[in-house]
Amino acid sequence: MLLQEFRNHIITNFPFLSGSKLLIACSGGLDSIVLVKLLDTLEIDFSVAHCNFKLRGKESDGDEKFIIKLAEKLHIPFFRIDFDTKKYAKEHKLSIQMAARDLRYDWFKKLATEHGFDYILTAHHADDNLETFLINLSRGTGIEGLTGIPEINEIFIRPLLPFSRTEILKFAKDNVLDWREDSSNSSIKYLRNNLRHEVVPNLKLVNPRFLSNFNTTIEYLKQSNEFIQGQISYLKKELFETSDKGYIKISICKLGEFGNPRTNLYFLLKDYGFKAWGDIEQIITAQSGKQVFSESHRLVKDRGYLLLTDIPEEISYREYSIPEEESMIMIPSGALKFKVVVGISDTNLNTVYVDKEKLKYPLIVRKWKEGDYFYPLGMKGKKKLSKYFKDEKLSLLAKERVWLLCSGKEIIWIINYRADNRYKISPQTKQILKITLI
Incomplete structure (x- = not known):
């Protein structure tokens, strides 16, 4: 009943x-x-x-x-x-x-x-x-x-x-x-x-028992799916490494240790909207920089890793203008703080000291583009940013996250990486400007 x-x-x-x-x-x-x-x-x-x-x-x-x-x-x-x-x-x-x-x-x-x-x-x-x-x-x-x-x-x-x-x-x-x-x-x-x-x-x-048998089959499929989901959760713990920049790194070598890389990648990536599984299988052996896109994410080959990240929003490529009187400005990677100081104290990748009188205002913060070059601090001559990034072994994702602080068309600082030699402090410097990313 x-x-x-x-x-x-x-x-x-x-x-x-x-x-x-x-x-x-x-x-x-x-x-x-x-x-x-x-x-x-x-x-x-x-x-x-x-x-x-x-x-x-x-x-x-x-x-x-x-x-x-x-x-x-x-x-x-x-x-x-x-x-x-x-x-x-x-x-x-x-x-x-x-x-x-x-x-x-x-x-x-x-x-x-x-x-x-x-x-x-x-x-x-x-x-x-x-x-x-x-x-x-x-x-x-x-x-x-x-x-x-x-x-x-x-x-x-x-x-x-x-x-x-x-x-x-x-x-x-x-x-x-x-x-x-x-x-x-x-x-x-x-x-x-x-x-x-x-x-x-x-x-x-x-088969008069078709519907009853179907219900039994559904239960078996659910149990199988639960087992698969458990395996995928285990694989994610073993293979997904979240970087401090927010993207996920997958070791290609470690992926190969589990066998069936195409199948494992399917289950690892399907929740991110990927459908071009043939391209994803090929990316494992492709050159660095190869990308595969879904509507919301992308997979990038970077040497021995696959990098999984959101598709960057176009707004991240805007420029920020900084007038001389500005002491702090927010940019996507943090806040730039400007302060005139009497001497050099702490030095790290987050801080540079420049000769303020050499600057042309307003300063500009922008993304890098092909053809950009600078004069690396401590070196003679200029260097293209593309060559600098290659020497520093920056991944495609890391390069996309780079911001430049500029005076006119000249680069003052590859923020968080390297300052430009043209704006360094010298014995003739009268005003030292401390710039910090916080």
Whole structure:
């Protein structure tokens, strides 16, 4: 009996629901109406929320009126909203189904925040899970896409997931429940409906225990995925080294010690949005400076390492003007402090002393560019910055983080690295300017 099995399922897997503030996403269809009935019978308090996507004219409005009457009958709080789904889909270049999904989940999260709901319950069941599996399988997916719909995903809970549509329908008929039929569900132009009406029935015909066996397979896949995630967590601890600049270093030599570098890189990097796995495999043997990009990150080859970093924002390449009267200015790498002093004291990479009378104001802080050169302090002659960086063995990421302090077109200081010989202190210096990066 569904009610008893559902009660045991809640007690065993979701004991925290009792006493929590719950919201049920209710379309008015069979599945959500059964979920409402089950929770009401178990005397678990909840509210209901209904989205009118304005896609089926009077039928959509009829669904809304049906839910309003149901909420009034059960004396439960009711939330509703109308969406211009077609407009949203067009503006965001989404399918109607994806637009409706985004709209409703965003609204559910907003309701949870505004009204303090602990969890939002949806009525997904075993047949929905099978359809999602087949959709992901047809599109090509990793193991995560084959583990089905999660029972718990942040604040969203699917307590009907172990139960079939057949069991849910029988419960509804046995309890003489009314529900709304969505006419669009009969159309096979949508992939999910096509699978529901054309593919899944044939699978069940071939093997009457197909859905039950599928549920067992899903559990095996989940266990396998948990094992893989444990291995990947271990690999990250062994291979990911976070630099003081915020990027991640991966030793290529150490990566090779674990075998299957392509597979390991896939699992290590997939959460960063990478998709060009052929390019990533090749980067291991590529020359230094080779890069592979995702929408949010990039992977850079630097000698014996792969460097994983965010894609730098364009704003980091702006210039900063420093008037003579300025004593401190903020730049992305810290704060530059300017102070006239009577002598030289502490010296380190964060501090330089220059002859103030040689400076042309306003000073400029900017990024380096190809063709830049300077006269390294303590050396004769000039040197291109590209050659200096190579000699210092700076990675591509390190070079991108370099800022220059300039007087006109001349470099005063490669900040945090080397000062320019032209602005050094001499016996003729009358004003010493101390510049510190803090």
